[in-house]
Amino acid sequence: MEHNMxxxxxxxxxxxxxxxxxxxxxxAIGKDNALICALIGETFAQYVxxxxxxxxxxxxxxxxxxxxxxxxxxxxLRALQSRHINIQYLGVASAPEIMAYARNVDGxxxxxxxxxxxxxNGIKFGLxxxxxxxxxxxxxxxxxxxxxxxxxxxxxxxxxxxxxxDNAAITLIKNESDxxxxxxxxxxxxxxxxxxxxxxxxxxxxxxxxxxxxxxxxNPLSVVCDMNGSARSASIDNEFxxxxxxxxxxxxxxxGKIAHAIIPEPENLIYCASQMQQLQExxxxxxxxxxxxxxxxxxxxxxxxxxxxxxxxxxxxQTVFSLCVMAELSYDYWKTCRFQKKSLYHKALSILEKKAxxxxxxxxxxxxxxxNTFNVSLFRAEVGEANVVNLAQKKRDEGYKVRILGEGSNGxxxxxxxxxxxxxxxxxxxxxxxSIKDCTKDxxxxxxxxxxxxxxxxxxxxxxEDFSLSDILATLPVYATTGVSESRAILxxxxxxxxxxxxxxxxxxxxxxxxxxxxxxxxxxFESFEADCTNGTEEKKYSLDWNNGTGGLKIxxxxxxxxxxxxxxxxxSGTEPVFRILCDVKGDELKSEERIERELLDWExxxxxxxxxxxxx
Numbered sequence: 234m235e236h237n238m239x240x241x242x243x244x245x246x247x248x249x250x251x252x253x254x255x256x257x258x259x260x261a262i263g264k265d266n267a268l269i270c271a272l273i274g275e276t277f278a279q280y281v282x283x284x285x286x287x288x289x290x291x292x293x294x295x296x297x298x299x300x301x302x303x304x305x306x307x308x309x310l311r312a313l314q315s316r317h318i319n320i321q322y323l324g325v326a327s328a329p330e331i332m333a334y335a336r337n338v339d340g341x342x343x344x345x346x347x348x349x350x351x352x353x354n355g356i357k358f359g360l361x362x363x364x365x366x367x368x369x370x371x372x373x374x375x376x377x378x379x380x381x382x383x384x385x386x387x388x389x390x391x392x393x394x395x396x397x398x399d400n401a402a403i404t405l406i407k408n409e410s411d412x413x414x415x416x417x418x419x420x421x422x423x424x425x426x427x428x429x430x431x432x433x434x435x436x437x438x439x440x441x442x443x444x445x446x447x448x449x450x451x452n453p454l455s456v457v458c459d460m461n462g463s464a465r466s467a468s469i470d471n472e473f474x475x476x477x478x479x480x481x482x483x484x485x486x487x488x489g490k491i492a493h494a495i496i497p498e499p500e501n502l503i504y505c506a507s508q509m510q511q512l513q514e515x516x517x518x519x520x521x522x523x524x525x526x527x528x529x530x531x532x533x534x535x536x537x538x539x540x541x542x543x544x545x546x547x548x549x550x551q552t553v554f555s556l557c558v559m560a561e562l563s564y565d566y567w568k569t570c571r572f573q574k575k576s577l578y579h580k581a582l583s584i585l586e587k588k589a590x591x592x593x594x595x596x597x598x599x600x601x602x603x604x605n606t607f608n609v610s611l612f613r614a615e616v617g618e619a620n621v622v623n624l625a626q627k628k629r630d631e632g633y634k635v636r637i638l639g640e641g642s643n644g645x646x647x648x649x650x651x652x653x654x655x656x657x658x659x660x661x662x663x664x665x666x667x668s669i670k671d672c673t674k675d676x677x678x679x680x681x682x683x684x685x686x687x688x689x690x691x692x693x694x695x696x697x698e699d700f701s702l703s704d705i706l707a708t709l710p711v712y713a714t715t716g717v718s719e720s721r722a723i724l725x726x727x728x729x730x731x732x733x734x735x736x737x738x739x740x741x742x743x744x745x746x747x748x749x750x751x752x753x754x755x756x757x758x759f760e761s762f763e764a765d766c767t768n769g770t771e772e773k774k775y776s777l778d779w780n781n782g783t784g785g786l787k788i789x790x791x792x793x794x795x796x797x798x799x800x801x802x803x804x805x806s807g808t809e810p811v812f813r814i815l816c817d818v819k820g821d822e823l824k825s826e827e828r829i830e831r832e833l834l835d836w837e838x839x840x841x842x843x844x845x846x847x848x849x850x
Contacts, residue, residue: 274312533656
């Protein structure tokens, strides 16, 4: 039985509409897709039974707000029930919500295709650690599912699964969903407080939220949210944000009423920006921040009010992530000073503590600059949230403290102890930057987050007490980076073996580098390069063999002072049938980084096309 799914650790995805149209908003998935879902549900049921050592483990199930979610859930619920799984169905829930709640059960299935178009859908799997299955376990699940699909009796077996459970049993499960949903919201509300504050000590949490609320009492803040009918419209945002004395102004907030394209990139953040602009022009000067989540609500990129030009502007994904990394590293330094014990022993431990940030391969080198400022190590994994999460855990096992991680190329951030992106973590990283200012505590002067950053990055000339988010953004490292949703960042190639494509690219690149090296040095000050390959959680620097299968390949360029100044990157998508490319260029005094980014990306595109033509020949 053919499934036509793209299977990866980050999730299994395909077009699920019966019509096969990725833009179709119909809820119907058709018989064939229902049978596939039956095998998916049975595969996970058998897996969770084997790893939990329980005859009837508890599994939470939820969907985002895509139209096909209801029928996919129905088939999966039947498959789980046929294997005597204790099901807790939440209905619609955001990804961070079900993953926070799943810490209290044995596993979860989340039905979502994240930012993909409306006719797509998919499945994420996890246990009770708050994230999706790590790579090795995900491969086991994929292998078992594919084995089931290849069985000559697969179709009949799937039909038997669906027929073995009567409608009354499924109705009973769905009737109990309101109670489970209430518990999931409570679990998420408690968990996000730990994520935002970085402590599970209630007294410390209250102290930090009191600082935020005290600032907002004197400096009113309103936050606009374009829910776009996403799962976040059925999550905690409407209650949690106002509980912090912040006025919350959502729109397009009816679950399932998806008003426009789903991916929260600049082309879709315009609706949030327009709403903010109208409110500001209507006299509400407190409207300073906005966000838009994707359909599963795990990513939320930011819009802000730039008071210098009196305009609401989206912040590019790479800049959002950089801002959050800077905020959380500053916050971690501030929190240590605020709550650490006064003994020399504890102060020494704090100084000696190894800290790190984990990111994906195409995350901008802005992060390298920020990490260097705080003397924090930086590690890179292949694209895929699961890869970055697993890399962070690997580094924790090696003794590092990893407060923040994520995929800068996609925006959003994962803040410990969470193992999934969360727009509330993004939003409150920025709110902490704005609200935790210089103050006196216990008779001692304590610097605020922006003050800490300016001092450590040697930019005190840009610091002022009445700073705005515009002032903060002006202190971030300057880079020009290709946006992942731009048409020029997506290529269609004919070479089926993407490792071979990169091997052919290596041949093309080395020839052109030899021919153009002097010109590259004159124009861009590129004196040398290195090739870095990423597969899963592993990064191989200075690689001589660029054929690393479906992993990521980055060519990093160094200037005459041996400093990294730009990179080009490529990788086949793990969730869509496309080949992705990206370029990142450090800013210079001539303000030419945007021009150089365009020229390097054009060069990369031409070389990939030449490499692709080698296969066709």
